[in-house]
Amino acid sequence: MLKKSLVLMSISAAFFAQAQDVSIIRNTADVYSNGPMVGSSKFNAMAGANGALGGDASSLLTNPAGLGVAISGEVSGTLSISGNKNKSTWAGSTIDYSKTNTDLGNIGAVMAFPLMTETGWKFINIGINYSNQSLDNYIESPGSSDVIKDFSDKTSASLAGHAYNRYGNLSKTSFGVGANYNHNLYIGAGFNFFNASIDQYDTAAFKSLSDGSLEYFDRQNTPFTERSSGFSASLGVIGKLSPNFRIGGAIETPTFWRIDRAYNFYNDPTYGDGTGGEIRDLTTPLKATVSAAFVASKNFSLNVDYTLGLTRPKYKVNSGADLELNSFFKDNYKNVSEVRIGAEYRVQQFRLRGGYSYASNPFDAMTVSQVNPDASTEDRSYNNMMLNNRNLASLGIGYDFKAFYIDASYQYITSTYSNPFLRGINTGDPATDTAYYSPYNNTTNTPGRIMSSDYFAVSEVKNNRNNFFITLGWKF
Numbered sequence: 001m002l003k004k005s006l007v008l009m010s011i012s013a014a015f016f017a018q019a020q021d022v023s024i025i026r027n028t029a030d031v032y033s034n035g036p037m038v039g040s041s042k043f044n045a046m047a048g049a050n051g052a053l054g055g056d057a058s059s060l061l062t063n064p065a066g067l068g069v070a071i072s073g074e075v076s077g078t079l080s081i082s083g084n085k086n087k088s089t090w091a092g093s094t095i096d097y098s099k100t101n102t103d104l105g106n107i108g109a110v111m112a113f114p115l116m117t118e119t120g121w122k123f124i125n126i127g128i129n130y131s132n133q134s135l136d137n138y139i140e141s142p143g144s145s146d147v148i149k150d151f152s153d154k155t156s157a158s159l160a161g162h163a164y165n166r167y168g169n170l171s172k173t174s175f176g177v178g179a180n181y182n183h184n185l186y187i188g189a190g191f192n193f194f195n196a197s198i199d200q201y202d203t204a205a206f207k208s209l210s211d212g213s214l215e216y217f218d219r220q221n222t223p224f225t226e227r228s229s230g231f232s233a234s235l236g237v238i239g240k241l242s243p244n245f246r247i248g249g250a251i252e253t254p255t256f257w258r259i260d261r262a263y264n265f266y267n268d269p270t271y272g273d274g275t276g277g278e279i280r281d282l283t284t285p286l287k288a289t290v291s292a293a294f295v296a297s298k299n300f301s302l303n304v305d306y307t308l309g310l311t312r313p314k315y316k317v318n319s320g321a322d323l324e325l326n327s328f329f330k331d332n333y334k335n336v337s338e339v340r341i342g343a344e345y346r347v348q349q350f351r352l353r354g355g356y357s358y359a360s361n362p363f364d365a366m367t368v369s370q371v372n373p374d375a376s377t378e379d380r381s382y383n384n385m386m387l388n389n390r391n392l393a394s395l396g397i398g399y400d401f402k403a404f405y406i407d408a409s410y411q412y413i414t415s416t417y418s419n420p421f422l423r424g425i426n427t428g429d430p431a432t433d434t435a436y437y438s439p440y441n442n443t444t445n446t447p448g449r450i451m452s453s454d455y456f457a458v459s460e461v462k463n464n465r466n467n468f469f470i471t472l473g474w475k476f
Helices: 013-018 023-032 041-045 057-061 064-069 320-332
Strands: 074-090 093-114 121-134 137-150 156-181 185-208 214-219 224-240 245-252 256-268 272-283 287-297 300-309 337-347 350-359 366-371 377-382 390-400 404-421 457-475
Touching: 023 156, 023 185, 023 224, 023 320, 041 057, 041 350, 041 390, 041 404, 041 457, 057 064, 057 093, 057 121, 057 156, 057 185, 064 121, 064 156, 064 185, 064 224, 064 245, 074 121, 074 137, 093 137, 093 457, 137 185, 137 404, 137 457, 156 404, 366 457
Parallel strands: none
Antiparallel strands: 074 093, 074 457, 093 121, 121 156, 137 156, 156 185, 185 214, 185 224, 224 245, 224 256, 245 287, 256 272, 287 300, 300 337, 337 350, 350 390, 366 377, 390 404, 404 457
């Protein structure tokens, strides 16, 4: 099994020749523009649909006005068990990979302060919520004996495979305040602090035609690490149209990220092989959420949320690479939308919950020049390049012991996308080079070899995620 990797995507050939590392595009959309949505088991069982219901600290993930709905204090902790499985198919072969992570997924607390006044204001509540999710994702694609690379030393090798590996965590810590006016109008505000830790690799493997040995090549400027922090703010409101119907709305500012990145470089005319670093400032999309809820009684409630990204990611321009990234997102990025539906039914102390969500693909269709498993080449368009829409189904159960409660939930998430890899151009200029390099040979004191390709290979990846959550809570 390969131990390193990356996913490449396609736009114009000029962009690929100039960009330092196009994996930045995927992380921009998949990591930095999507904050963690791991809440309490109740929140997760309802697919994150609580924008017009509120009532606990997980409201800070969608609509801070939901803090004002609470009429008592509450503290909860959630254990997360997340399973990730990728099936990558190319050249008639499929490689499966599965990984399970167990972590602290969420901590939430709400302190309710009743107001003893003659005005309509009933409560001022303070909330804090910590949400955490794993970013681990490994994709290994098969090779083909017909795809041959001829090296400068007159040796030849066939493509043995490619691997993309990302691991790390993304967390969001939110502080907020919510107010209750006459049990009919709720308002709230929150401040959100993000942290991301990413280690990422991009490796191609080739098998010698002479002796069958494997040689591994790292793409220029990989592996790399990113340690990042960000900030956003949110405002929200919930109103009762009648005792049974509620509507809500919230807006979250762009997240302002500072990304500290370190990477390996190869074949520099001055420094040879070594390590470098850079700092990038990223602004992710402004988001708006509208919600509606139906509360038939204390025993049944239904909530629908719709979230839309109103802007696109944008990097502060410090180099030509930043200009290229901004140009790509301007031309190829779509406003991401997500619909979430969740319901809860109560039978005495038992709680039964379920939900569904759909998130759209953030990219338009793209055309790549690709090499096929039989070594033929062609230009082909894909409407699911690197990322695609995502479907989530969830269910859960809970029991309320009055002062204490326990909840459990399960989520099944699916997505299928096209995974481009292998393309890399040796330009001779470290600022634009995207080729692959094998390590320096300490035994023979010879530099590593260079692998360049004008074409992508494109595998199909089916991603399934099985997430389990257990929450213990105390109400006071």
